Each structure stands twice: as structure tokens, then as C-alpha cells.
Amino acid sequence: MRRTTVSDALVVAAGTTAADAVAAAGLPSNGPKAIVVVKDPSGRLRDLDWAPAADTEVEPVALDTPDGLNVLRHSTAHVLAQAVQATFPEAKLGIGPFITDGFYYDFDVEKPFQPDDLGKLEKKMQEIVKSGQTFRRREYASLDEAKAELAHEPYKLELVDIKGDVDDSEVMEVGGGELTHYDNIDRKGERVWGDLCRGPHLPSTRLIPAFKLMRSAAAYWRGNEKNPQLQRIYGTAWASRDDLKAYQTRLAEAERRDHRKLGTELDLFSFPDEIGSGLPVFHPKGGVIKREMEDYVRARHIEEGFQYVGTPHISKEGLFHTSGHLPYYKDTMFPPSHMEGADYYLKAMNCPMHNLIYRSRGRSYRELPLRLFEFGSVYRYEKSGVIHGLTRVRGFAQDDSHSYVTAEQAPGEIKHLLNFVLSLLRDFGLDDFYLELSTRDPESDKFIGSDEQWEIATKVLEDVATESGLELVADPGGAAFYGPKMSVQAKDAIGRTWQMSTIQYDFNQPARFGLEYQAADGTRQEPVMIHSAKFGSIERFLGVLVEHYAGAFPAWLAPVQVVGIPIRDDHGDYLQEFADKLRKQGIRAEVDHSTDRMQKKIRTAQQQKIPFMAIAGDDDVSGGTVSFRYRDGSQRNNVPLDEAIAHVVEVVRSRTNAGPTA
């Protein structure tokens, strides 16, 4: 939080309003820099018509600041609610908070909103904005007064009753220990609308410079599946028209990078209906990327002391009883098939099978840490509504490892894993991370193990996370049933975060499987097991990489690395020889022998985002050279063949994630 500094502090004199002080200081009241609220010494935002009882130093907050935008967005939500109730008088109000980049408001309406309703509502909102209504705060004297006024708003009534429990940024209706209402007053001084709300708000709707309704969707009341669904309208609002346009450009950019779209365009993968929802197939070009990822990750694991293993896709159900998974995850496992008196499940996790490998013979403390790794195919019956491209599928390969260590070795192993995970992500071009620590919810009975075990395990993860120096975010209640979890969240090229790697401390499964090792003193001890997935799933990570690179993969991952483009047909053989030499060096090189004109071939290669185009015409053939055109449009003409080959090989083998460029 920013500290109030003397230079931008403002004093609101007792008995006068913040607006008076803002005006006296000559601060702007219009445009993106307009002062819309002030921050009091306790850090609380106050409306401009707030009048403190004593002289108070405040910090003016402009519309285009993070706080100012939140106020703008929440105020716009009120305008939306007013427009909805004007258009659909029977609509009951839910909640309407600001969110990242915008706001939403939930309504109980008889019929869900139709796409063209949004346009009508937007128009109505424009009218309200233009009419310059002011927001006026009013405190309820008592609970009963509030209830009487809100008798026709059942959801608001509910909020009034539970106001003590809901005091977070999502629920702006109540909080701060008092019940307040905001009335919208038109230019004639008449009250035209109002809403239970803790505020604060813009001084006037006129200060809403740019907004847009984005979509409507259903949402469960107070986020609980058991509750009725309300109809939610999402909108966005900005301090200027240009900011709104920039936001829309940002959305368009994200859409351009969508891996589902690029997956089709670049012929990487598809989701045949005939196979089933959430079950991708990789085409040859997607297969190349997948294989490169797997080969590299496998090699790095072996370098880091992991042993590559293999396990089947199905198992008798007893295994998942032993591991303890079945009671918790039966709903998300594919139903079993019954064969020869046993129920076989498709596996949804690999750890039980790795435990059996560990247990296959006696283990010595000298073997620890014992690290098992594989690309384990798992199947999870995700609810139909959550399936999304490659990032949420029903069948996928985890780059899964389990480290079996002594309790003393656990911190060192976790540190080792975290560093390894981060270095792998960096190798693939992701380098902006933060960590999340998922702990158990002591209230829930989902989690097994003693308080002490949880405490130790959580502390170990927390210490390593803190030591890493990365930002650490708490995720209470997000742990696995068998132990706490640390996850790496990575930011992609356009700033979106993806949960990638997880490291989990497990003190339950070793006991359930009776895992042990013989210690130096001859006693039998139980190891600790540390689960770790580096990318989470290969499929998901591939999807993230497609979006991160917008399909323009680094040369080492590109499905086709070099394409030869002859100027005339008769330059094709020359380029084919060049390509053959590259292929001998392990480079994926092709020549475009189609009947297209060379300009068209360049366009095609450009659309396929191929890193190197090698062009040759008469000049190059007679000079023994090729001319490079890179993906970014830059060029290097008439490069001698040997040099050209060395250049491509160097760029590919370096695994650089940049370029290539001239």
C-alpha cells in the first residue's frame, strides 16, 4: 500500500467536505486525472461529499489510479443495475463488485438475458451516465430500517443478516461495521434509484468515461453450487476511451494467441468428437513439439538424478484404496470395468504405482533420495463444463516424479526440486514466477494425518518457498488430502498466470503402503514422499507454450525449422541438397516444391511461423549460397552454404528461445 506523502496530502477541514478541499487545492474534477474519492488516514476510501468531524489529512485518489478504477467500476455496476431494473422491473438484485478490468452484477430475473439485451442495457446505461446522477450515501439507523426498505430485495436482505461474515472485496454491499445505502439523485434532486452498498462511489455518473458490457452468464448465488443461479452481466470500465480501446486490443491479442485456434491453423492437434470430449490427438507437427518437450525433460530429469520408469494405465481398484485416493476421487475417475472378478480403474494418478516400484524390494538409506520419474498417462472424468482446449482435458500425461527421502532430507530435496522446476520453465522461455502455498483447512475432514504432521510438512514447504525469494501467496484449504502443496505460477508473454508445477509433501502414502528403508543403525524407517510435476501435464504446457509464443515457437521446438524456397522451380534441387545436409544434422528442414510463386511460398512459410526461410535463385546457385529470411522479416542474403548450415545448427542446438533474426 502506498504511504501518504506530504506532497500529495490534502487537509479536509472539520465541517467541510472532501470535495471542498479538492476544489480549494485546484485539483482536476474532470477527465482521467479527476479526483473521485479520497483516502483517509486509516486507508479507507471516502466519497467526496464525506465531511469529517475534525480536520483530517487525506490523500486524493484520481480516476486512473488502481483505487480510482475500482471505484469507477463499482459505480458503473450500480449504473448497470439501475438500467436492468428500469428495463426488467421484476429483476432482483444480487451483488455487484468490481473485478480485474471491470465489474459484474448478479440479478434474479425470470428469463436469462439474451445477447441483444446487452445492447439495450448499454444504451440505457449511456442515458444514465449522461444524465449526471449523483451518488448520495445514507446510513441506516438500524437493522430494522434497512430490512424494511429492502423488503422487496430478498438477496439484499440475506446480506444484511450476514453482514458480519462477508467483508471482502467481492461483496461490496455490506461491511465496515455499518449499513449504508447509496441513492442516485438526478439533476432535479429527485431520488431515481438506490442500492444497499458500503461504497464509495464517484461523485457523479457523468465521470464514467468509457464502459462496455461484455457478456452474460449464470452464476450461483454466493458462489455455492447448492444455491440458485442468478444471471450475471460482466462489464468493463476505463478512465478514458483510449484505455477501453487498449483493453479491447489486449483481448483481441489474447484471442489471436488462443491455442485452440492456433492448434488448428498450425495443424498441431485436434479433438475428434468420435474419441470424446477432452481427449486430444496430436498431429505430426504437434507431435514434434510434444516429442521435443518430452525428450528434453526426460534428459534433464536423468541429469538431475531421476530414474525413468514406466507404469500401466489401468489398475485393480484395491491399489487406489490402499493409496486412499478412491474415496476422495471416485467421482472424477472413469467408471471401472469389471474383468475376471476384479474392478479395473483407469488411473488418475501415478503415485500408487511408483510406490509399488519402491516397495518391490528392500531399500537402504544409502539409496535415498530415490527419485522415480515418468510421463504417466492419467485419466480424469472432468465435468463436461470445465473442459477447455489442452489446458483442461480428460486424458493427459503428467511429467510426474516421486522422491523418496528421509525426513531430514526432505527440505534439501524440496529445494532441489524447486530449483529444478524453475530452471526447466526458464529453459522453455517462462521466467516470471510466483509461488502458491496450499495448506489444509482445519475445519474440513477431507485432510488426513495428524496436526503435527501437517505442521511439519507445511513448515518445510514454507521455508523453502520463503528462501527462494519469490513472491509467496497463501491458498488456505487448497492442499491435497495427503499433504500440503507448493505450486509455481508462471506468467506468460501477455501477463496471464498459469499454474504449472506442483511440489507436494506426502506423509500419508508411505504409511498406507508400508514403505520403509533400512537406516544406518539397522532399524526400519518410513520415508517421506515428495510428489512433483514440472509442467503439470505435457498437454497443458504445450497449450500454454502455444499461447506464450503465439505459435511462433523457438527454433529448437518449431515443427519445421527451415523451409527452402526456390525462386524458380529449377532452383528446387539445389535447395533440396541444402535441406538434406541440414537433415543429416538433425534439423527439420523441408523444401517447398509446390507450384506456387515464391511470394506465395514466403507467405505460407510466414503463416506457418517457420523460423528460417532459405531462399535461392540464380545468384545463390551460382555463388554457392542461400539467402535467409527470418520469421520477423529480417534478412541475411547470400550466405555460403557451410556457414548457413552452421548458423541454423547453432541456433537450434543452443535452444535459445529468442529469434532467430538477422
Add this chain to the structure above:
RNA sequence: GCCGCCUUAGCUCAGUCGGCUAGAGCGACGCACUCGUAAUGCGUAGGUCGUCGGUUCGAUUCCGACAGGCGGCUCCA
């Protein structure tokens, strides 16, 4: 799983207020062109309009169920 919207050629999309041979661009294929840095021209093939059922003289069009997709919600070991 819940709510809403959607499904027409390999891809992107027109179209049919229920009626005779359902269109376009890109892609594919063929022919001509042989060209120095993002689309040469002409031609050909390709669709039981997601599936099943209903209404109707007649359904790609209207209704229902199912499947798949999209956007949210919930969930995400």
C-alpha cells in the same frame, strides 16, 4: 454438473420468414505461368446443413432429446 448461446465443405463464414440444382473465400487437386522477399490466372472436386426422433404434403430451416463446441458458474488430486 448448472445457465445461456452455438453446430452448413478440411478451415472461416453466407443463406433458407418450411418448397425445385445450398453459396463464397481460403485450403486440396489439375492446367497454364517460371517469377528475388506476405496471396499469378483459369478450371475441377468436395456438403445425407452434428445425430436421432417429432410436427408437416414437404424439414438443413420449426419442436424435443442426445452429442460436440463457446462463454460463465461450480470444480480442478
